[in-house]
Amino acid sequence: MNYSKQRELILKTVTENPVHPTADAVYELARRENPKISLGTVYRNLNFLSEMGILRKISMPVGSDRFDGRLDEHYHMICTGCGQVFDVECAALEGLDRQILESQGFLVQKRHLLLAGLCKECRGPEAG
Amino acid sequence: MNYSKQRELILKTVTENPVHPTADAVYELARRENPKISLGTVYRNLNFLSEMGILRKISMPVGSDRFDGRLDEHYHMICTGCGQVFDVECAALEGLDRQILESQGFLVQKRHLLLAGLCKECRGPEAG
DNA sequence: ATCAATAGTAGGAATCTTTCTCGATTTTAT
DNA sequence: ATAAAATCGAGAAAGATTCCTACTATTGAT
Numbered sequence: 001m002n003y004s005k006q007r008e009l010i011l012k013t014v015t016e017n018p019v020h021p022t023a024d025a026v027y028e029l030a031r032r033e034n035p036k037i038s039l040g041t042v043y044r045n046l047n048f049l050s051e052m053g054i055l056r057k058i059s060m061p062v063g064s065d066r067f068d069g070r071l072d073e074h075y076h077m078i079c080t081g082c083g084q085v086f087d088v089e090c091a092a093l094e095g096l097d098r099q100i101l102e103s104q105g106f107l108v109q110k111r112h113l114l115l116a117g118l119c120k121e122c123r124g125p126e127a128g
Numbered sequence: 129m130n131y132s133k134q135r136e137l138i139l140k141t142v143t144e145n146p147v148h149p150t151a152d153a154v155y156e157l158a159r160r161e162n163p164k165i166s167l168g169t170v171y172r173n174l175n176f177l178s179e180m181g182i183l184r185k186i187s188m189p190v191g192s193d194r195f196d197g198r199l200d201e202h203y204h205m206i207c208t209g210c211g212q213v214f215d216v217e218c219a220a221l222e223g224l225d226r227q228i229l230e231s232q233g234f235l236v237q238k239r240h241l242l243l244a245g246l247c248k249e250c251r252g253p254e255a256g
Numbered sequence: 257a258t259c260a261a262t263a264g265t266a267g268g269a270a271t272c273t274t275t276c277t278c279g280a281t282t283t284t285a286t
Numbered sequence: 287a288t289a290a291a292a293t294c295g296a297g298a299a300a301g302a303t304t305c306c307t308a309c310t311a312t313t314g315a316t
Contacts (some may be wrong), residue, residue, distance in 0.1 A: 112240070271302100
């Protein structure tokens, strides 16, 4: 992988913003430091960095894909109230791969889990 | 909900094709019986039927959304070789909602789980 | 330092999927 | 049969993402 100022800026923008930004959000943030950067460059590098395993792409059932600088195995939940995306651990998925391989012969290579609902804030102060 | 020939045809097309078709695939299939049906009508009714709980919409991380006539709790795996989408049971996700509610205060309302990998066929005849 | 080869960029066009608009048609209720 | 409501067909429009092209920067060998 070669270096470029733009690529470095894009990577920094994702890793420094633990908000799971969309490509467009990365574009807006990156433009503050480099107003000449183009949206195409942002997409190209986000995808490139994801393919290299330096970032993770999180696809959402609705709206734009998001990007995450955290690389360890974890999943996400999106609040339908405020739109924020939160991290969530899920040990429940461990062992699932083997079970599926044995029962259906399907070799699992990637897992996409997204939970949607309401975060503590959006459930209101009096909620459970 | 009112009746219409098109809506009935679209519903039938999904329930009779257990291949989790995309909107476009439904359109192509439905056109064989009604060549005048429009893509907009297909989308409108697939979404309508999903909202009514008569069909399920499955969003994919890559490519178009798919639709499923099966309503009980189950998940999907997509083969990166042939592109087919298979059903998969996952008891592992039961109890996850409560665990997340207790640990993070997040109320889970919907779950999206998609596994990607290689199906038995695509792994080749000699594989495991 | 110079030249050629390579990689990367900006900007915009193009693509793909999905939704929207609106006049025409069909369905439902009376 | 008639009016109101729902739905349709066709195409325009929107939103997200990718592709294309010409230009610029970087690298490596001389």
